[in-house]
Amino acid sequence: MEINESISALLNAGEHNFLPSLSVDCVIFGFHDNQLKVLLLKHRHRKKWALPGGFIGVDEPIDAAAYRVLMERTGLNEIFLQQFHVFGDPVRSPRDFHIQDLKKDGIDIVENLWILQRFVTIGYYALVEFSKVSPIPDTLSETFIWWDIHKVPLLVLDHRKILDKALATLRLQLHNQPIGYNLLPEKFTMPELQKLYETILDKKLDRRNFQRKILGFQILNRLEETKKGVPHKSPFLYSFDLKKYNEAINEGLNFGW
Amino acid sequence: MEINESISALLNAGEHNFLPSLSVDCVIFGFHDNQLKVLLLKHRHRKKWALPGGFIGVDEPIDAAAYRVLMERTGLNEIFLQQFHVFGDPVRSPRDFHIQDLKKDGIDIVENLWILQRFVTIGYYALVEFSKVSPIPDTLSETFIWWDIHKVPLLVLDHRKILDKALATLRLQLHNQPIGYNLLPEKFTMPELQKLYETILDKKLDRRNFQRKILGFQILNRLEETKKGVPHKSPFLYSFDLKKYNEAINEGLNFGW
DNA sequence: TTTCATTGCGTCATGATGACACAATGTAAA
DNA sequence: TTTACATTGTGTCATCATGACGCAATGAAA
Numbered sequence: 001m002e003i004n005e006s007i008s009a010l011l012n013a014g015e016h017n018f019l020p021s022l023s024v025d026c027v028i029f030g031f032h033d034n035q036l037k038v039l040l041l042k043h044r045h046r047k048k049w050a051l052p053g054g055f056i057g058v059d060e061p062i063d064a065a066a067y068r069v070l071m072e073r074t075g076l077n078e079i080f081l082q083q084f085h086v087f088g089d090p091v092r093s094p095r096d097f098h099i100q101d102l103k104k105d106g107i108d109i110v111e112n113l114w115i116l117q118r119f120v121t122i123g124y125y126a127l128v129e130f131s132k133v134s135p136i137p138d139t140l141s142e143t144f145i146w147w148d149i150h151k152v153p154l155l156v157l158d159h160r161k162i163l164d165k166a167l168a169t170l171r172l173q174l175h176n177q178p179i180g181y182n183l184l185p186e187k188f189t190m191p192e193l194q195k196l197y198e199t200i201l202d203k204k205l206d207r208r209n210f211q212r213k214i215l216g217f218q219i220l221n222r223l224e225e226t227k228k229g230v231p232h233k234s235p236f237l238y239s240f241d242l243k244k245y246n247e248a249i250n251e252g253l254n255f256g257w
Numbered sequence: 258m259e260i261n262e263s264i265s266a267l268l269n270a271g272e273h274n275f276l277p278s279l280s281v282d283c284v285i286f287g288f289h290d291n292q293l294k295v296l297l298l299k300h301r302h303r304k305k306w307a308l309p310g311g312f313i314g315v316d317e318p319i320d321a322a323a324y325r326v327l328m329e330r331t332g333l334n335e336i337f338l339q340q341f342h343v344f345g346d347p348v349r350s351p352r353d354f355h356i357q358d359l360k361k362d363g364i365d366i367v368e369n370l371w372i373l374q375r376f377v378t379i380g381y382y383a384l385v386e387f388s389k390v391s392p393i394p395d396t397l398s399e400t401f402i403w404w405d406i407h408k409v410p411l412l413v414l415d416h417r418k419i420l421d422k423a424l425a426t427l428r429l430q431l432h433n434q435p436i437g438y439n440l441l442p443e444k445f446t447m448p449e450l451q452k453l454y455e456t457i458l459d460k461k462l463d464r465r466n467f468q469r470k471i472l473g474f475q476i477l478n479r480l481e482e483t484k485k486g487v488p489h490k491s492p493f494l495y496s497f498d499l500k501k502y503n504e505a506i507n508e509g510l511n512f513g514w
Numbered sequence: 515t516t517t518c519a520t521t522g523c524g525t526c527a528t529g530a531t532g533a534c535a536c537a538a539t540g541t542a543a544a
Numbered sequence: 545t546t547t548a549c550a551t552t553g554t555g556t557c558a559t560c561a562t563g564a565c566g567c568a569a570t571g572a573a574a
Binding site for chain 3: 446447448464465468487488489490491492493
């Protein structure tokens with residue numbers, strides 16, 4: 001049994017290799033088909049889904065632990081990553097939940113099992129370019145796929161709460177973090193950028209006013225090309241002027257939205 | 258020796274009563290004499306100062322642990338508290354630092370001493386009404402006093418980094434959190450409110466434009482009284498219209514500052 | 515009584531914003 | 545081939561928000 005070996009290995013290694021009581025969970029956002037997406041793992045025994053997560057090496061910086069999870073799950077090695085909240089309710093991860101799973105795995109439940117202790121988890125959100133990611137399930141899961149942010153299935157434990165907090169953070173930080181840059185491909189159209197803003201802000205924006213304001217920041221380069229193969233008029237492609245973009249982000253893009 | 262008893266008690270109790278590897282540190286802000294202030298503890302052996310902190314009970318929510326620290330140090334039992342960042346560098350709290358201190362305390366350094374493990378700390382910032390606080394030093398310290406935010410002394414470990422991050426967070430959240438309400442007394446003047454904004458934003462604001470904009474939000478009640486005993490013209494007193502204030506804060510006060 | 519820093523209230527030019535019009539483009543239907 | 549139509553590029557206009565600044569009233573100190 002492949003899965004059982006993985007679990008046994010984790011249980012054996014965990015007690016000595018990882019910090020006790022602490023974990024990281026990652027909310028990985030992407031943007032595709034004009035929709036904000038999130039990557040979720042199918043739980044091996046349940047109908048529910050889960051955020052990818054992991055533990056922290058005894059000598060590992062916590063950000064490095066999150067990066068490691070991200071790299072293992074996406075194959076990418078440069079990822080925009082932000083810590084956003086710690087979830088530390090003592091009953092967020094009930095013992096029973098894990099005991100049930102381990103029994104189904106055929107694992108002996110010994111007293112003081114490392115993984116059955118209380119865990120405080122540090123939430124990270126990651127922004128990735130959708131087309132560059134090939135989701136890789138972890139050793140305990142078979143399925144790891146993108147979900148439309150508006151159609152997320154039932155999640156295990158408090159993962160729904162973690163996801164919601166990540167979304168709220170994304171919204172608050174939209175004008176202070178390079179969110180557009182990290183979610184969109186190198187070249188993108190104005191309607192795509194607008195849709196990204198509309199999705200994150202959950203608000204319709206006027207097409208013409210949006211363009212005027214964004215262009216006013218002078219953070220975009222309009223390319224010679226237009227986007228081909230679309231129905232209707234082919235829109236111009238843009239790229240970020242990284243230097244000006246970063247300067248503007250640090251000041252905070254001054255929005256009234 | 259009072260201190261040594263406290264330390265021994267902590268060391269004995271710690272291993273079983275607290276979550277391993279995790280602590281909380283609190284940046285307590287106040288506002289007085291038109292200056293932003295922060296409460297700091299004098300380290301018992303060093304010339305440096307420290308943020309008040311504590312550990313998390315094995316069945317205690319992490320926010321409750323921060324509240325407990327806050328209540329013990331300030332005597333207040335209703336405090337505005339926000340988690341803002343986790344500091345998880347494996348060398349943020351070097352073993353040597355604590356070993357030196359414990360030796361000076363005359364404590365035997367045994368192998369695997371609970372407090373000498375690596376600690377990840379969760380940073381909280383608190384906003385308190387200056388006049389209501391009577392700072393209470395912890396059992397290891399003699400001095401716990403307010404420092405002007407511009408005149409903070411040398412801090413131990415990475416506490417300067419924690420303080421700076423708290424300040425940066427305060428700045429980012431000024432328009433989305435009830436920061437004015439929690440730092441100012443019930444009744445305050447317009448120049449006081451302005452000075453608070455100027456201090457947090459680290460920017461001079463035009464007196465007349467500030468007043469126009471703040472009043473425009475309709476979140477303030479102008480009282481009949483004026484502030485007495487001040488040199489020069491006595492300014493009006495204001496209080497927050499809590500209902501409107503909270504609504505406005507949730508939307509985010511729309512500032513161009 | 516005078517001085518002067520401070521407060522309360524206001525003006526004005528400029529720029530930003532929201533609402534909307536119209537022509538150009540490119541695919542799909544007629 | 546022509547027509548219909550959704551979509552994009554560009555511009556207008558009234559209104560509102562903002563930054564810069566003027567001036568009189570107040571009240572403690574000189």
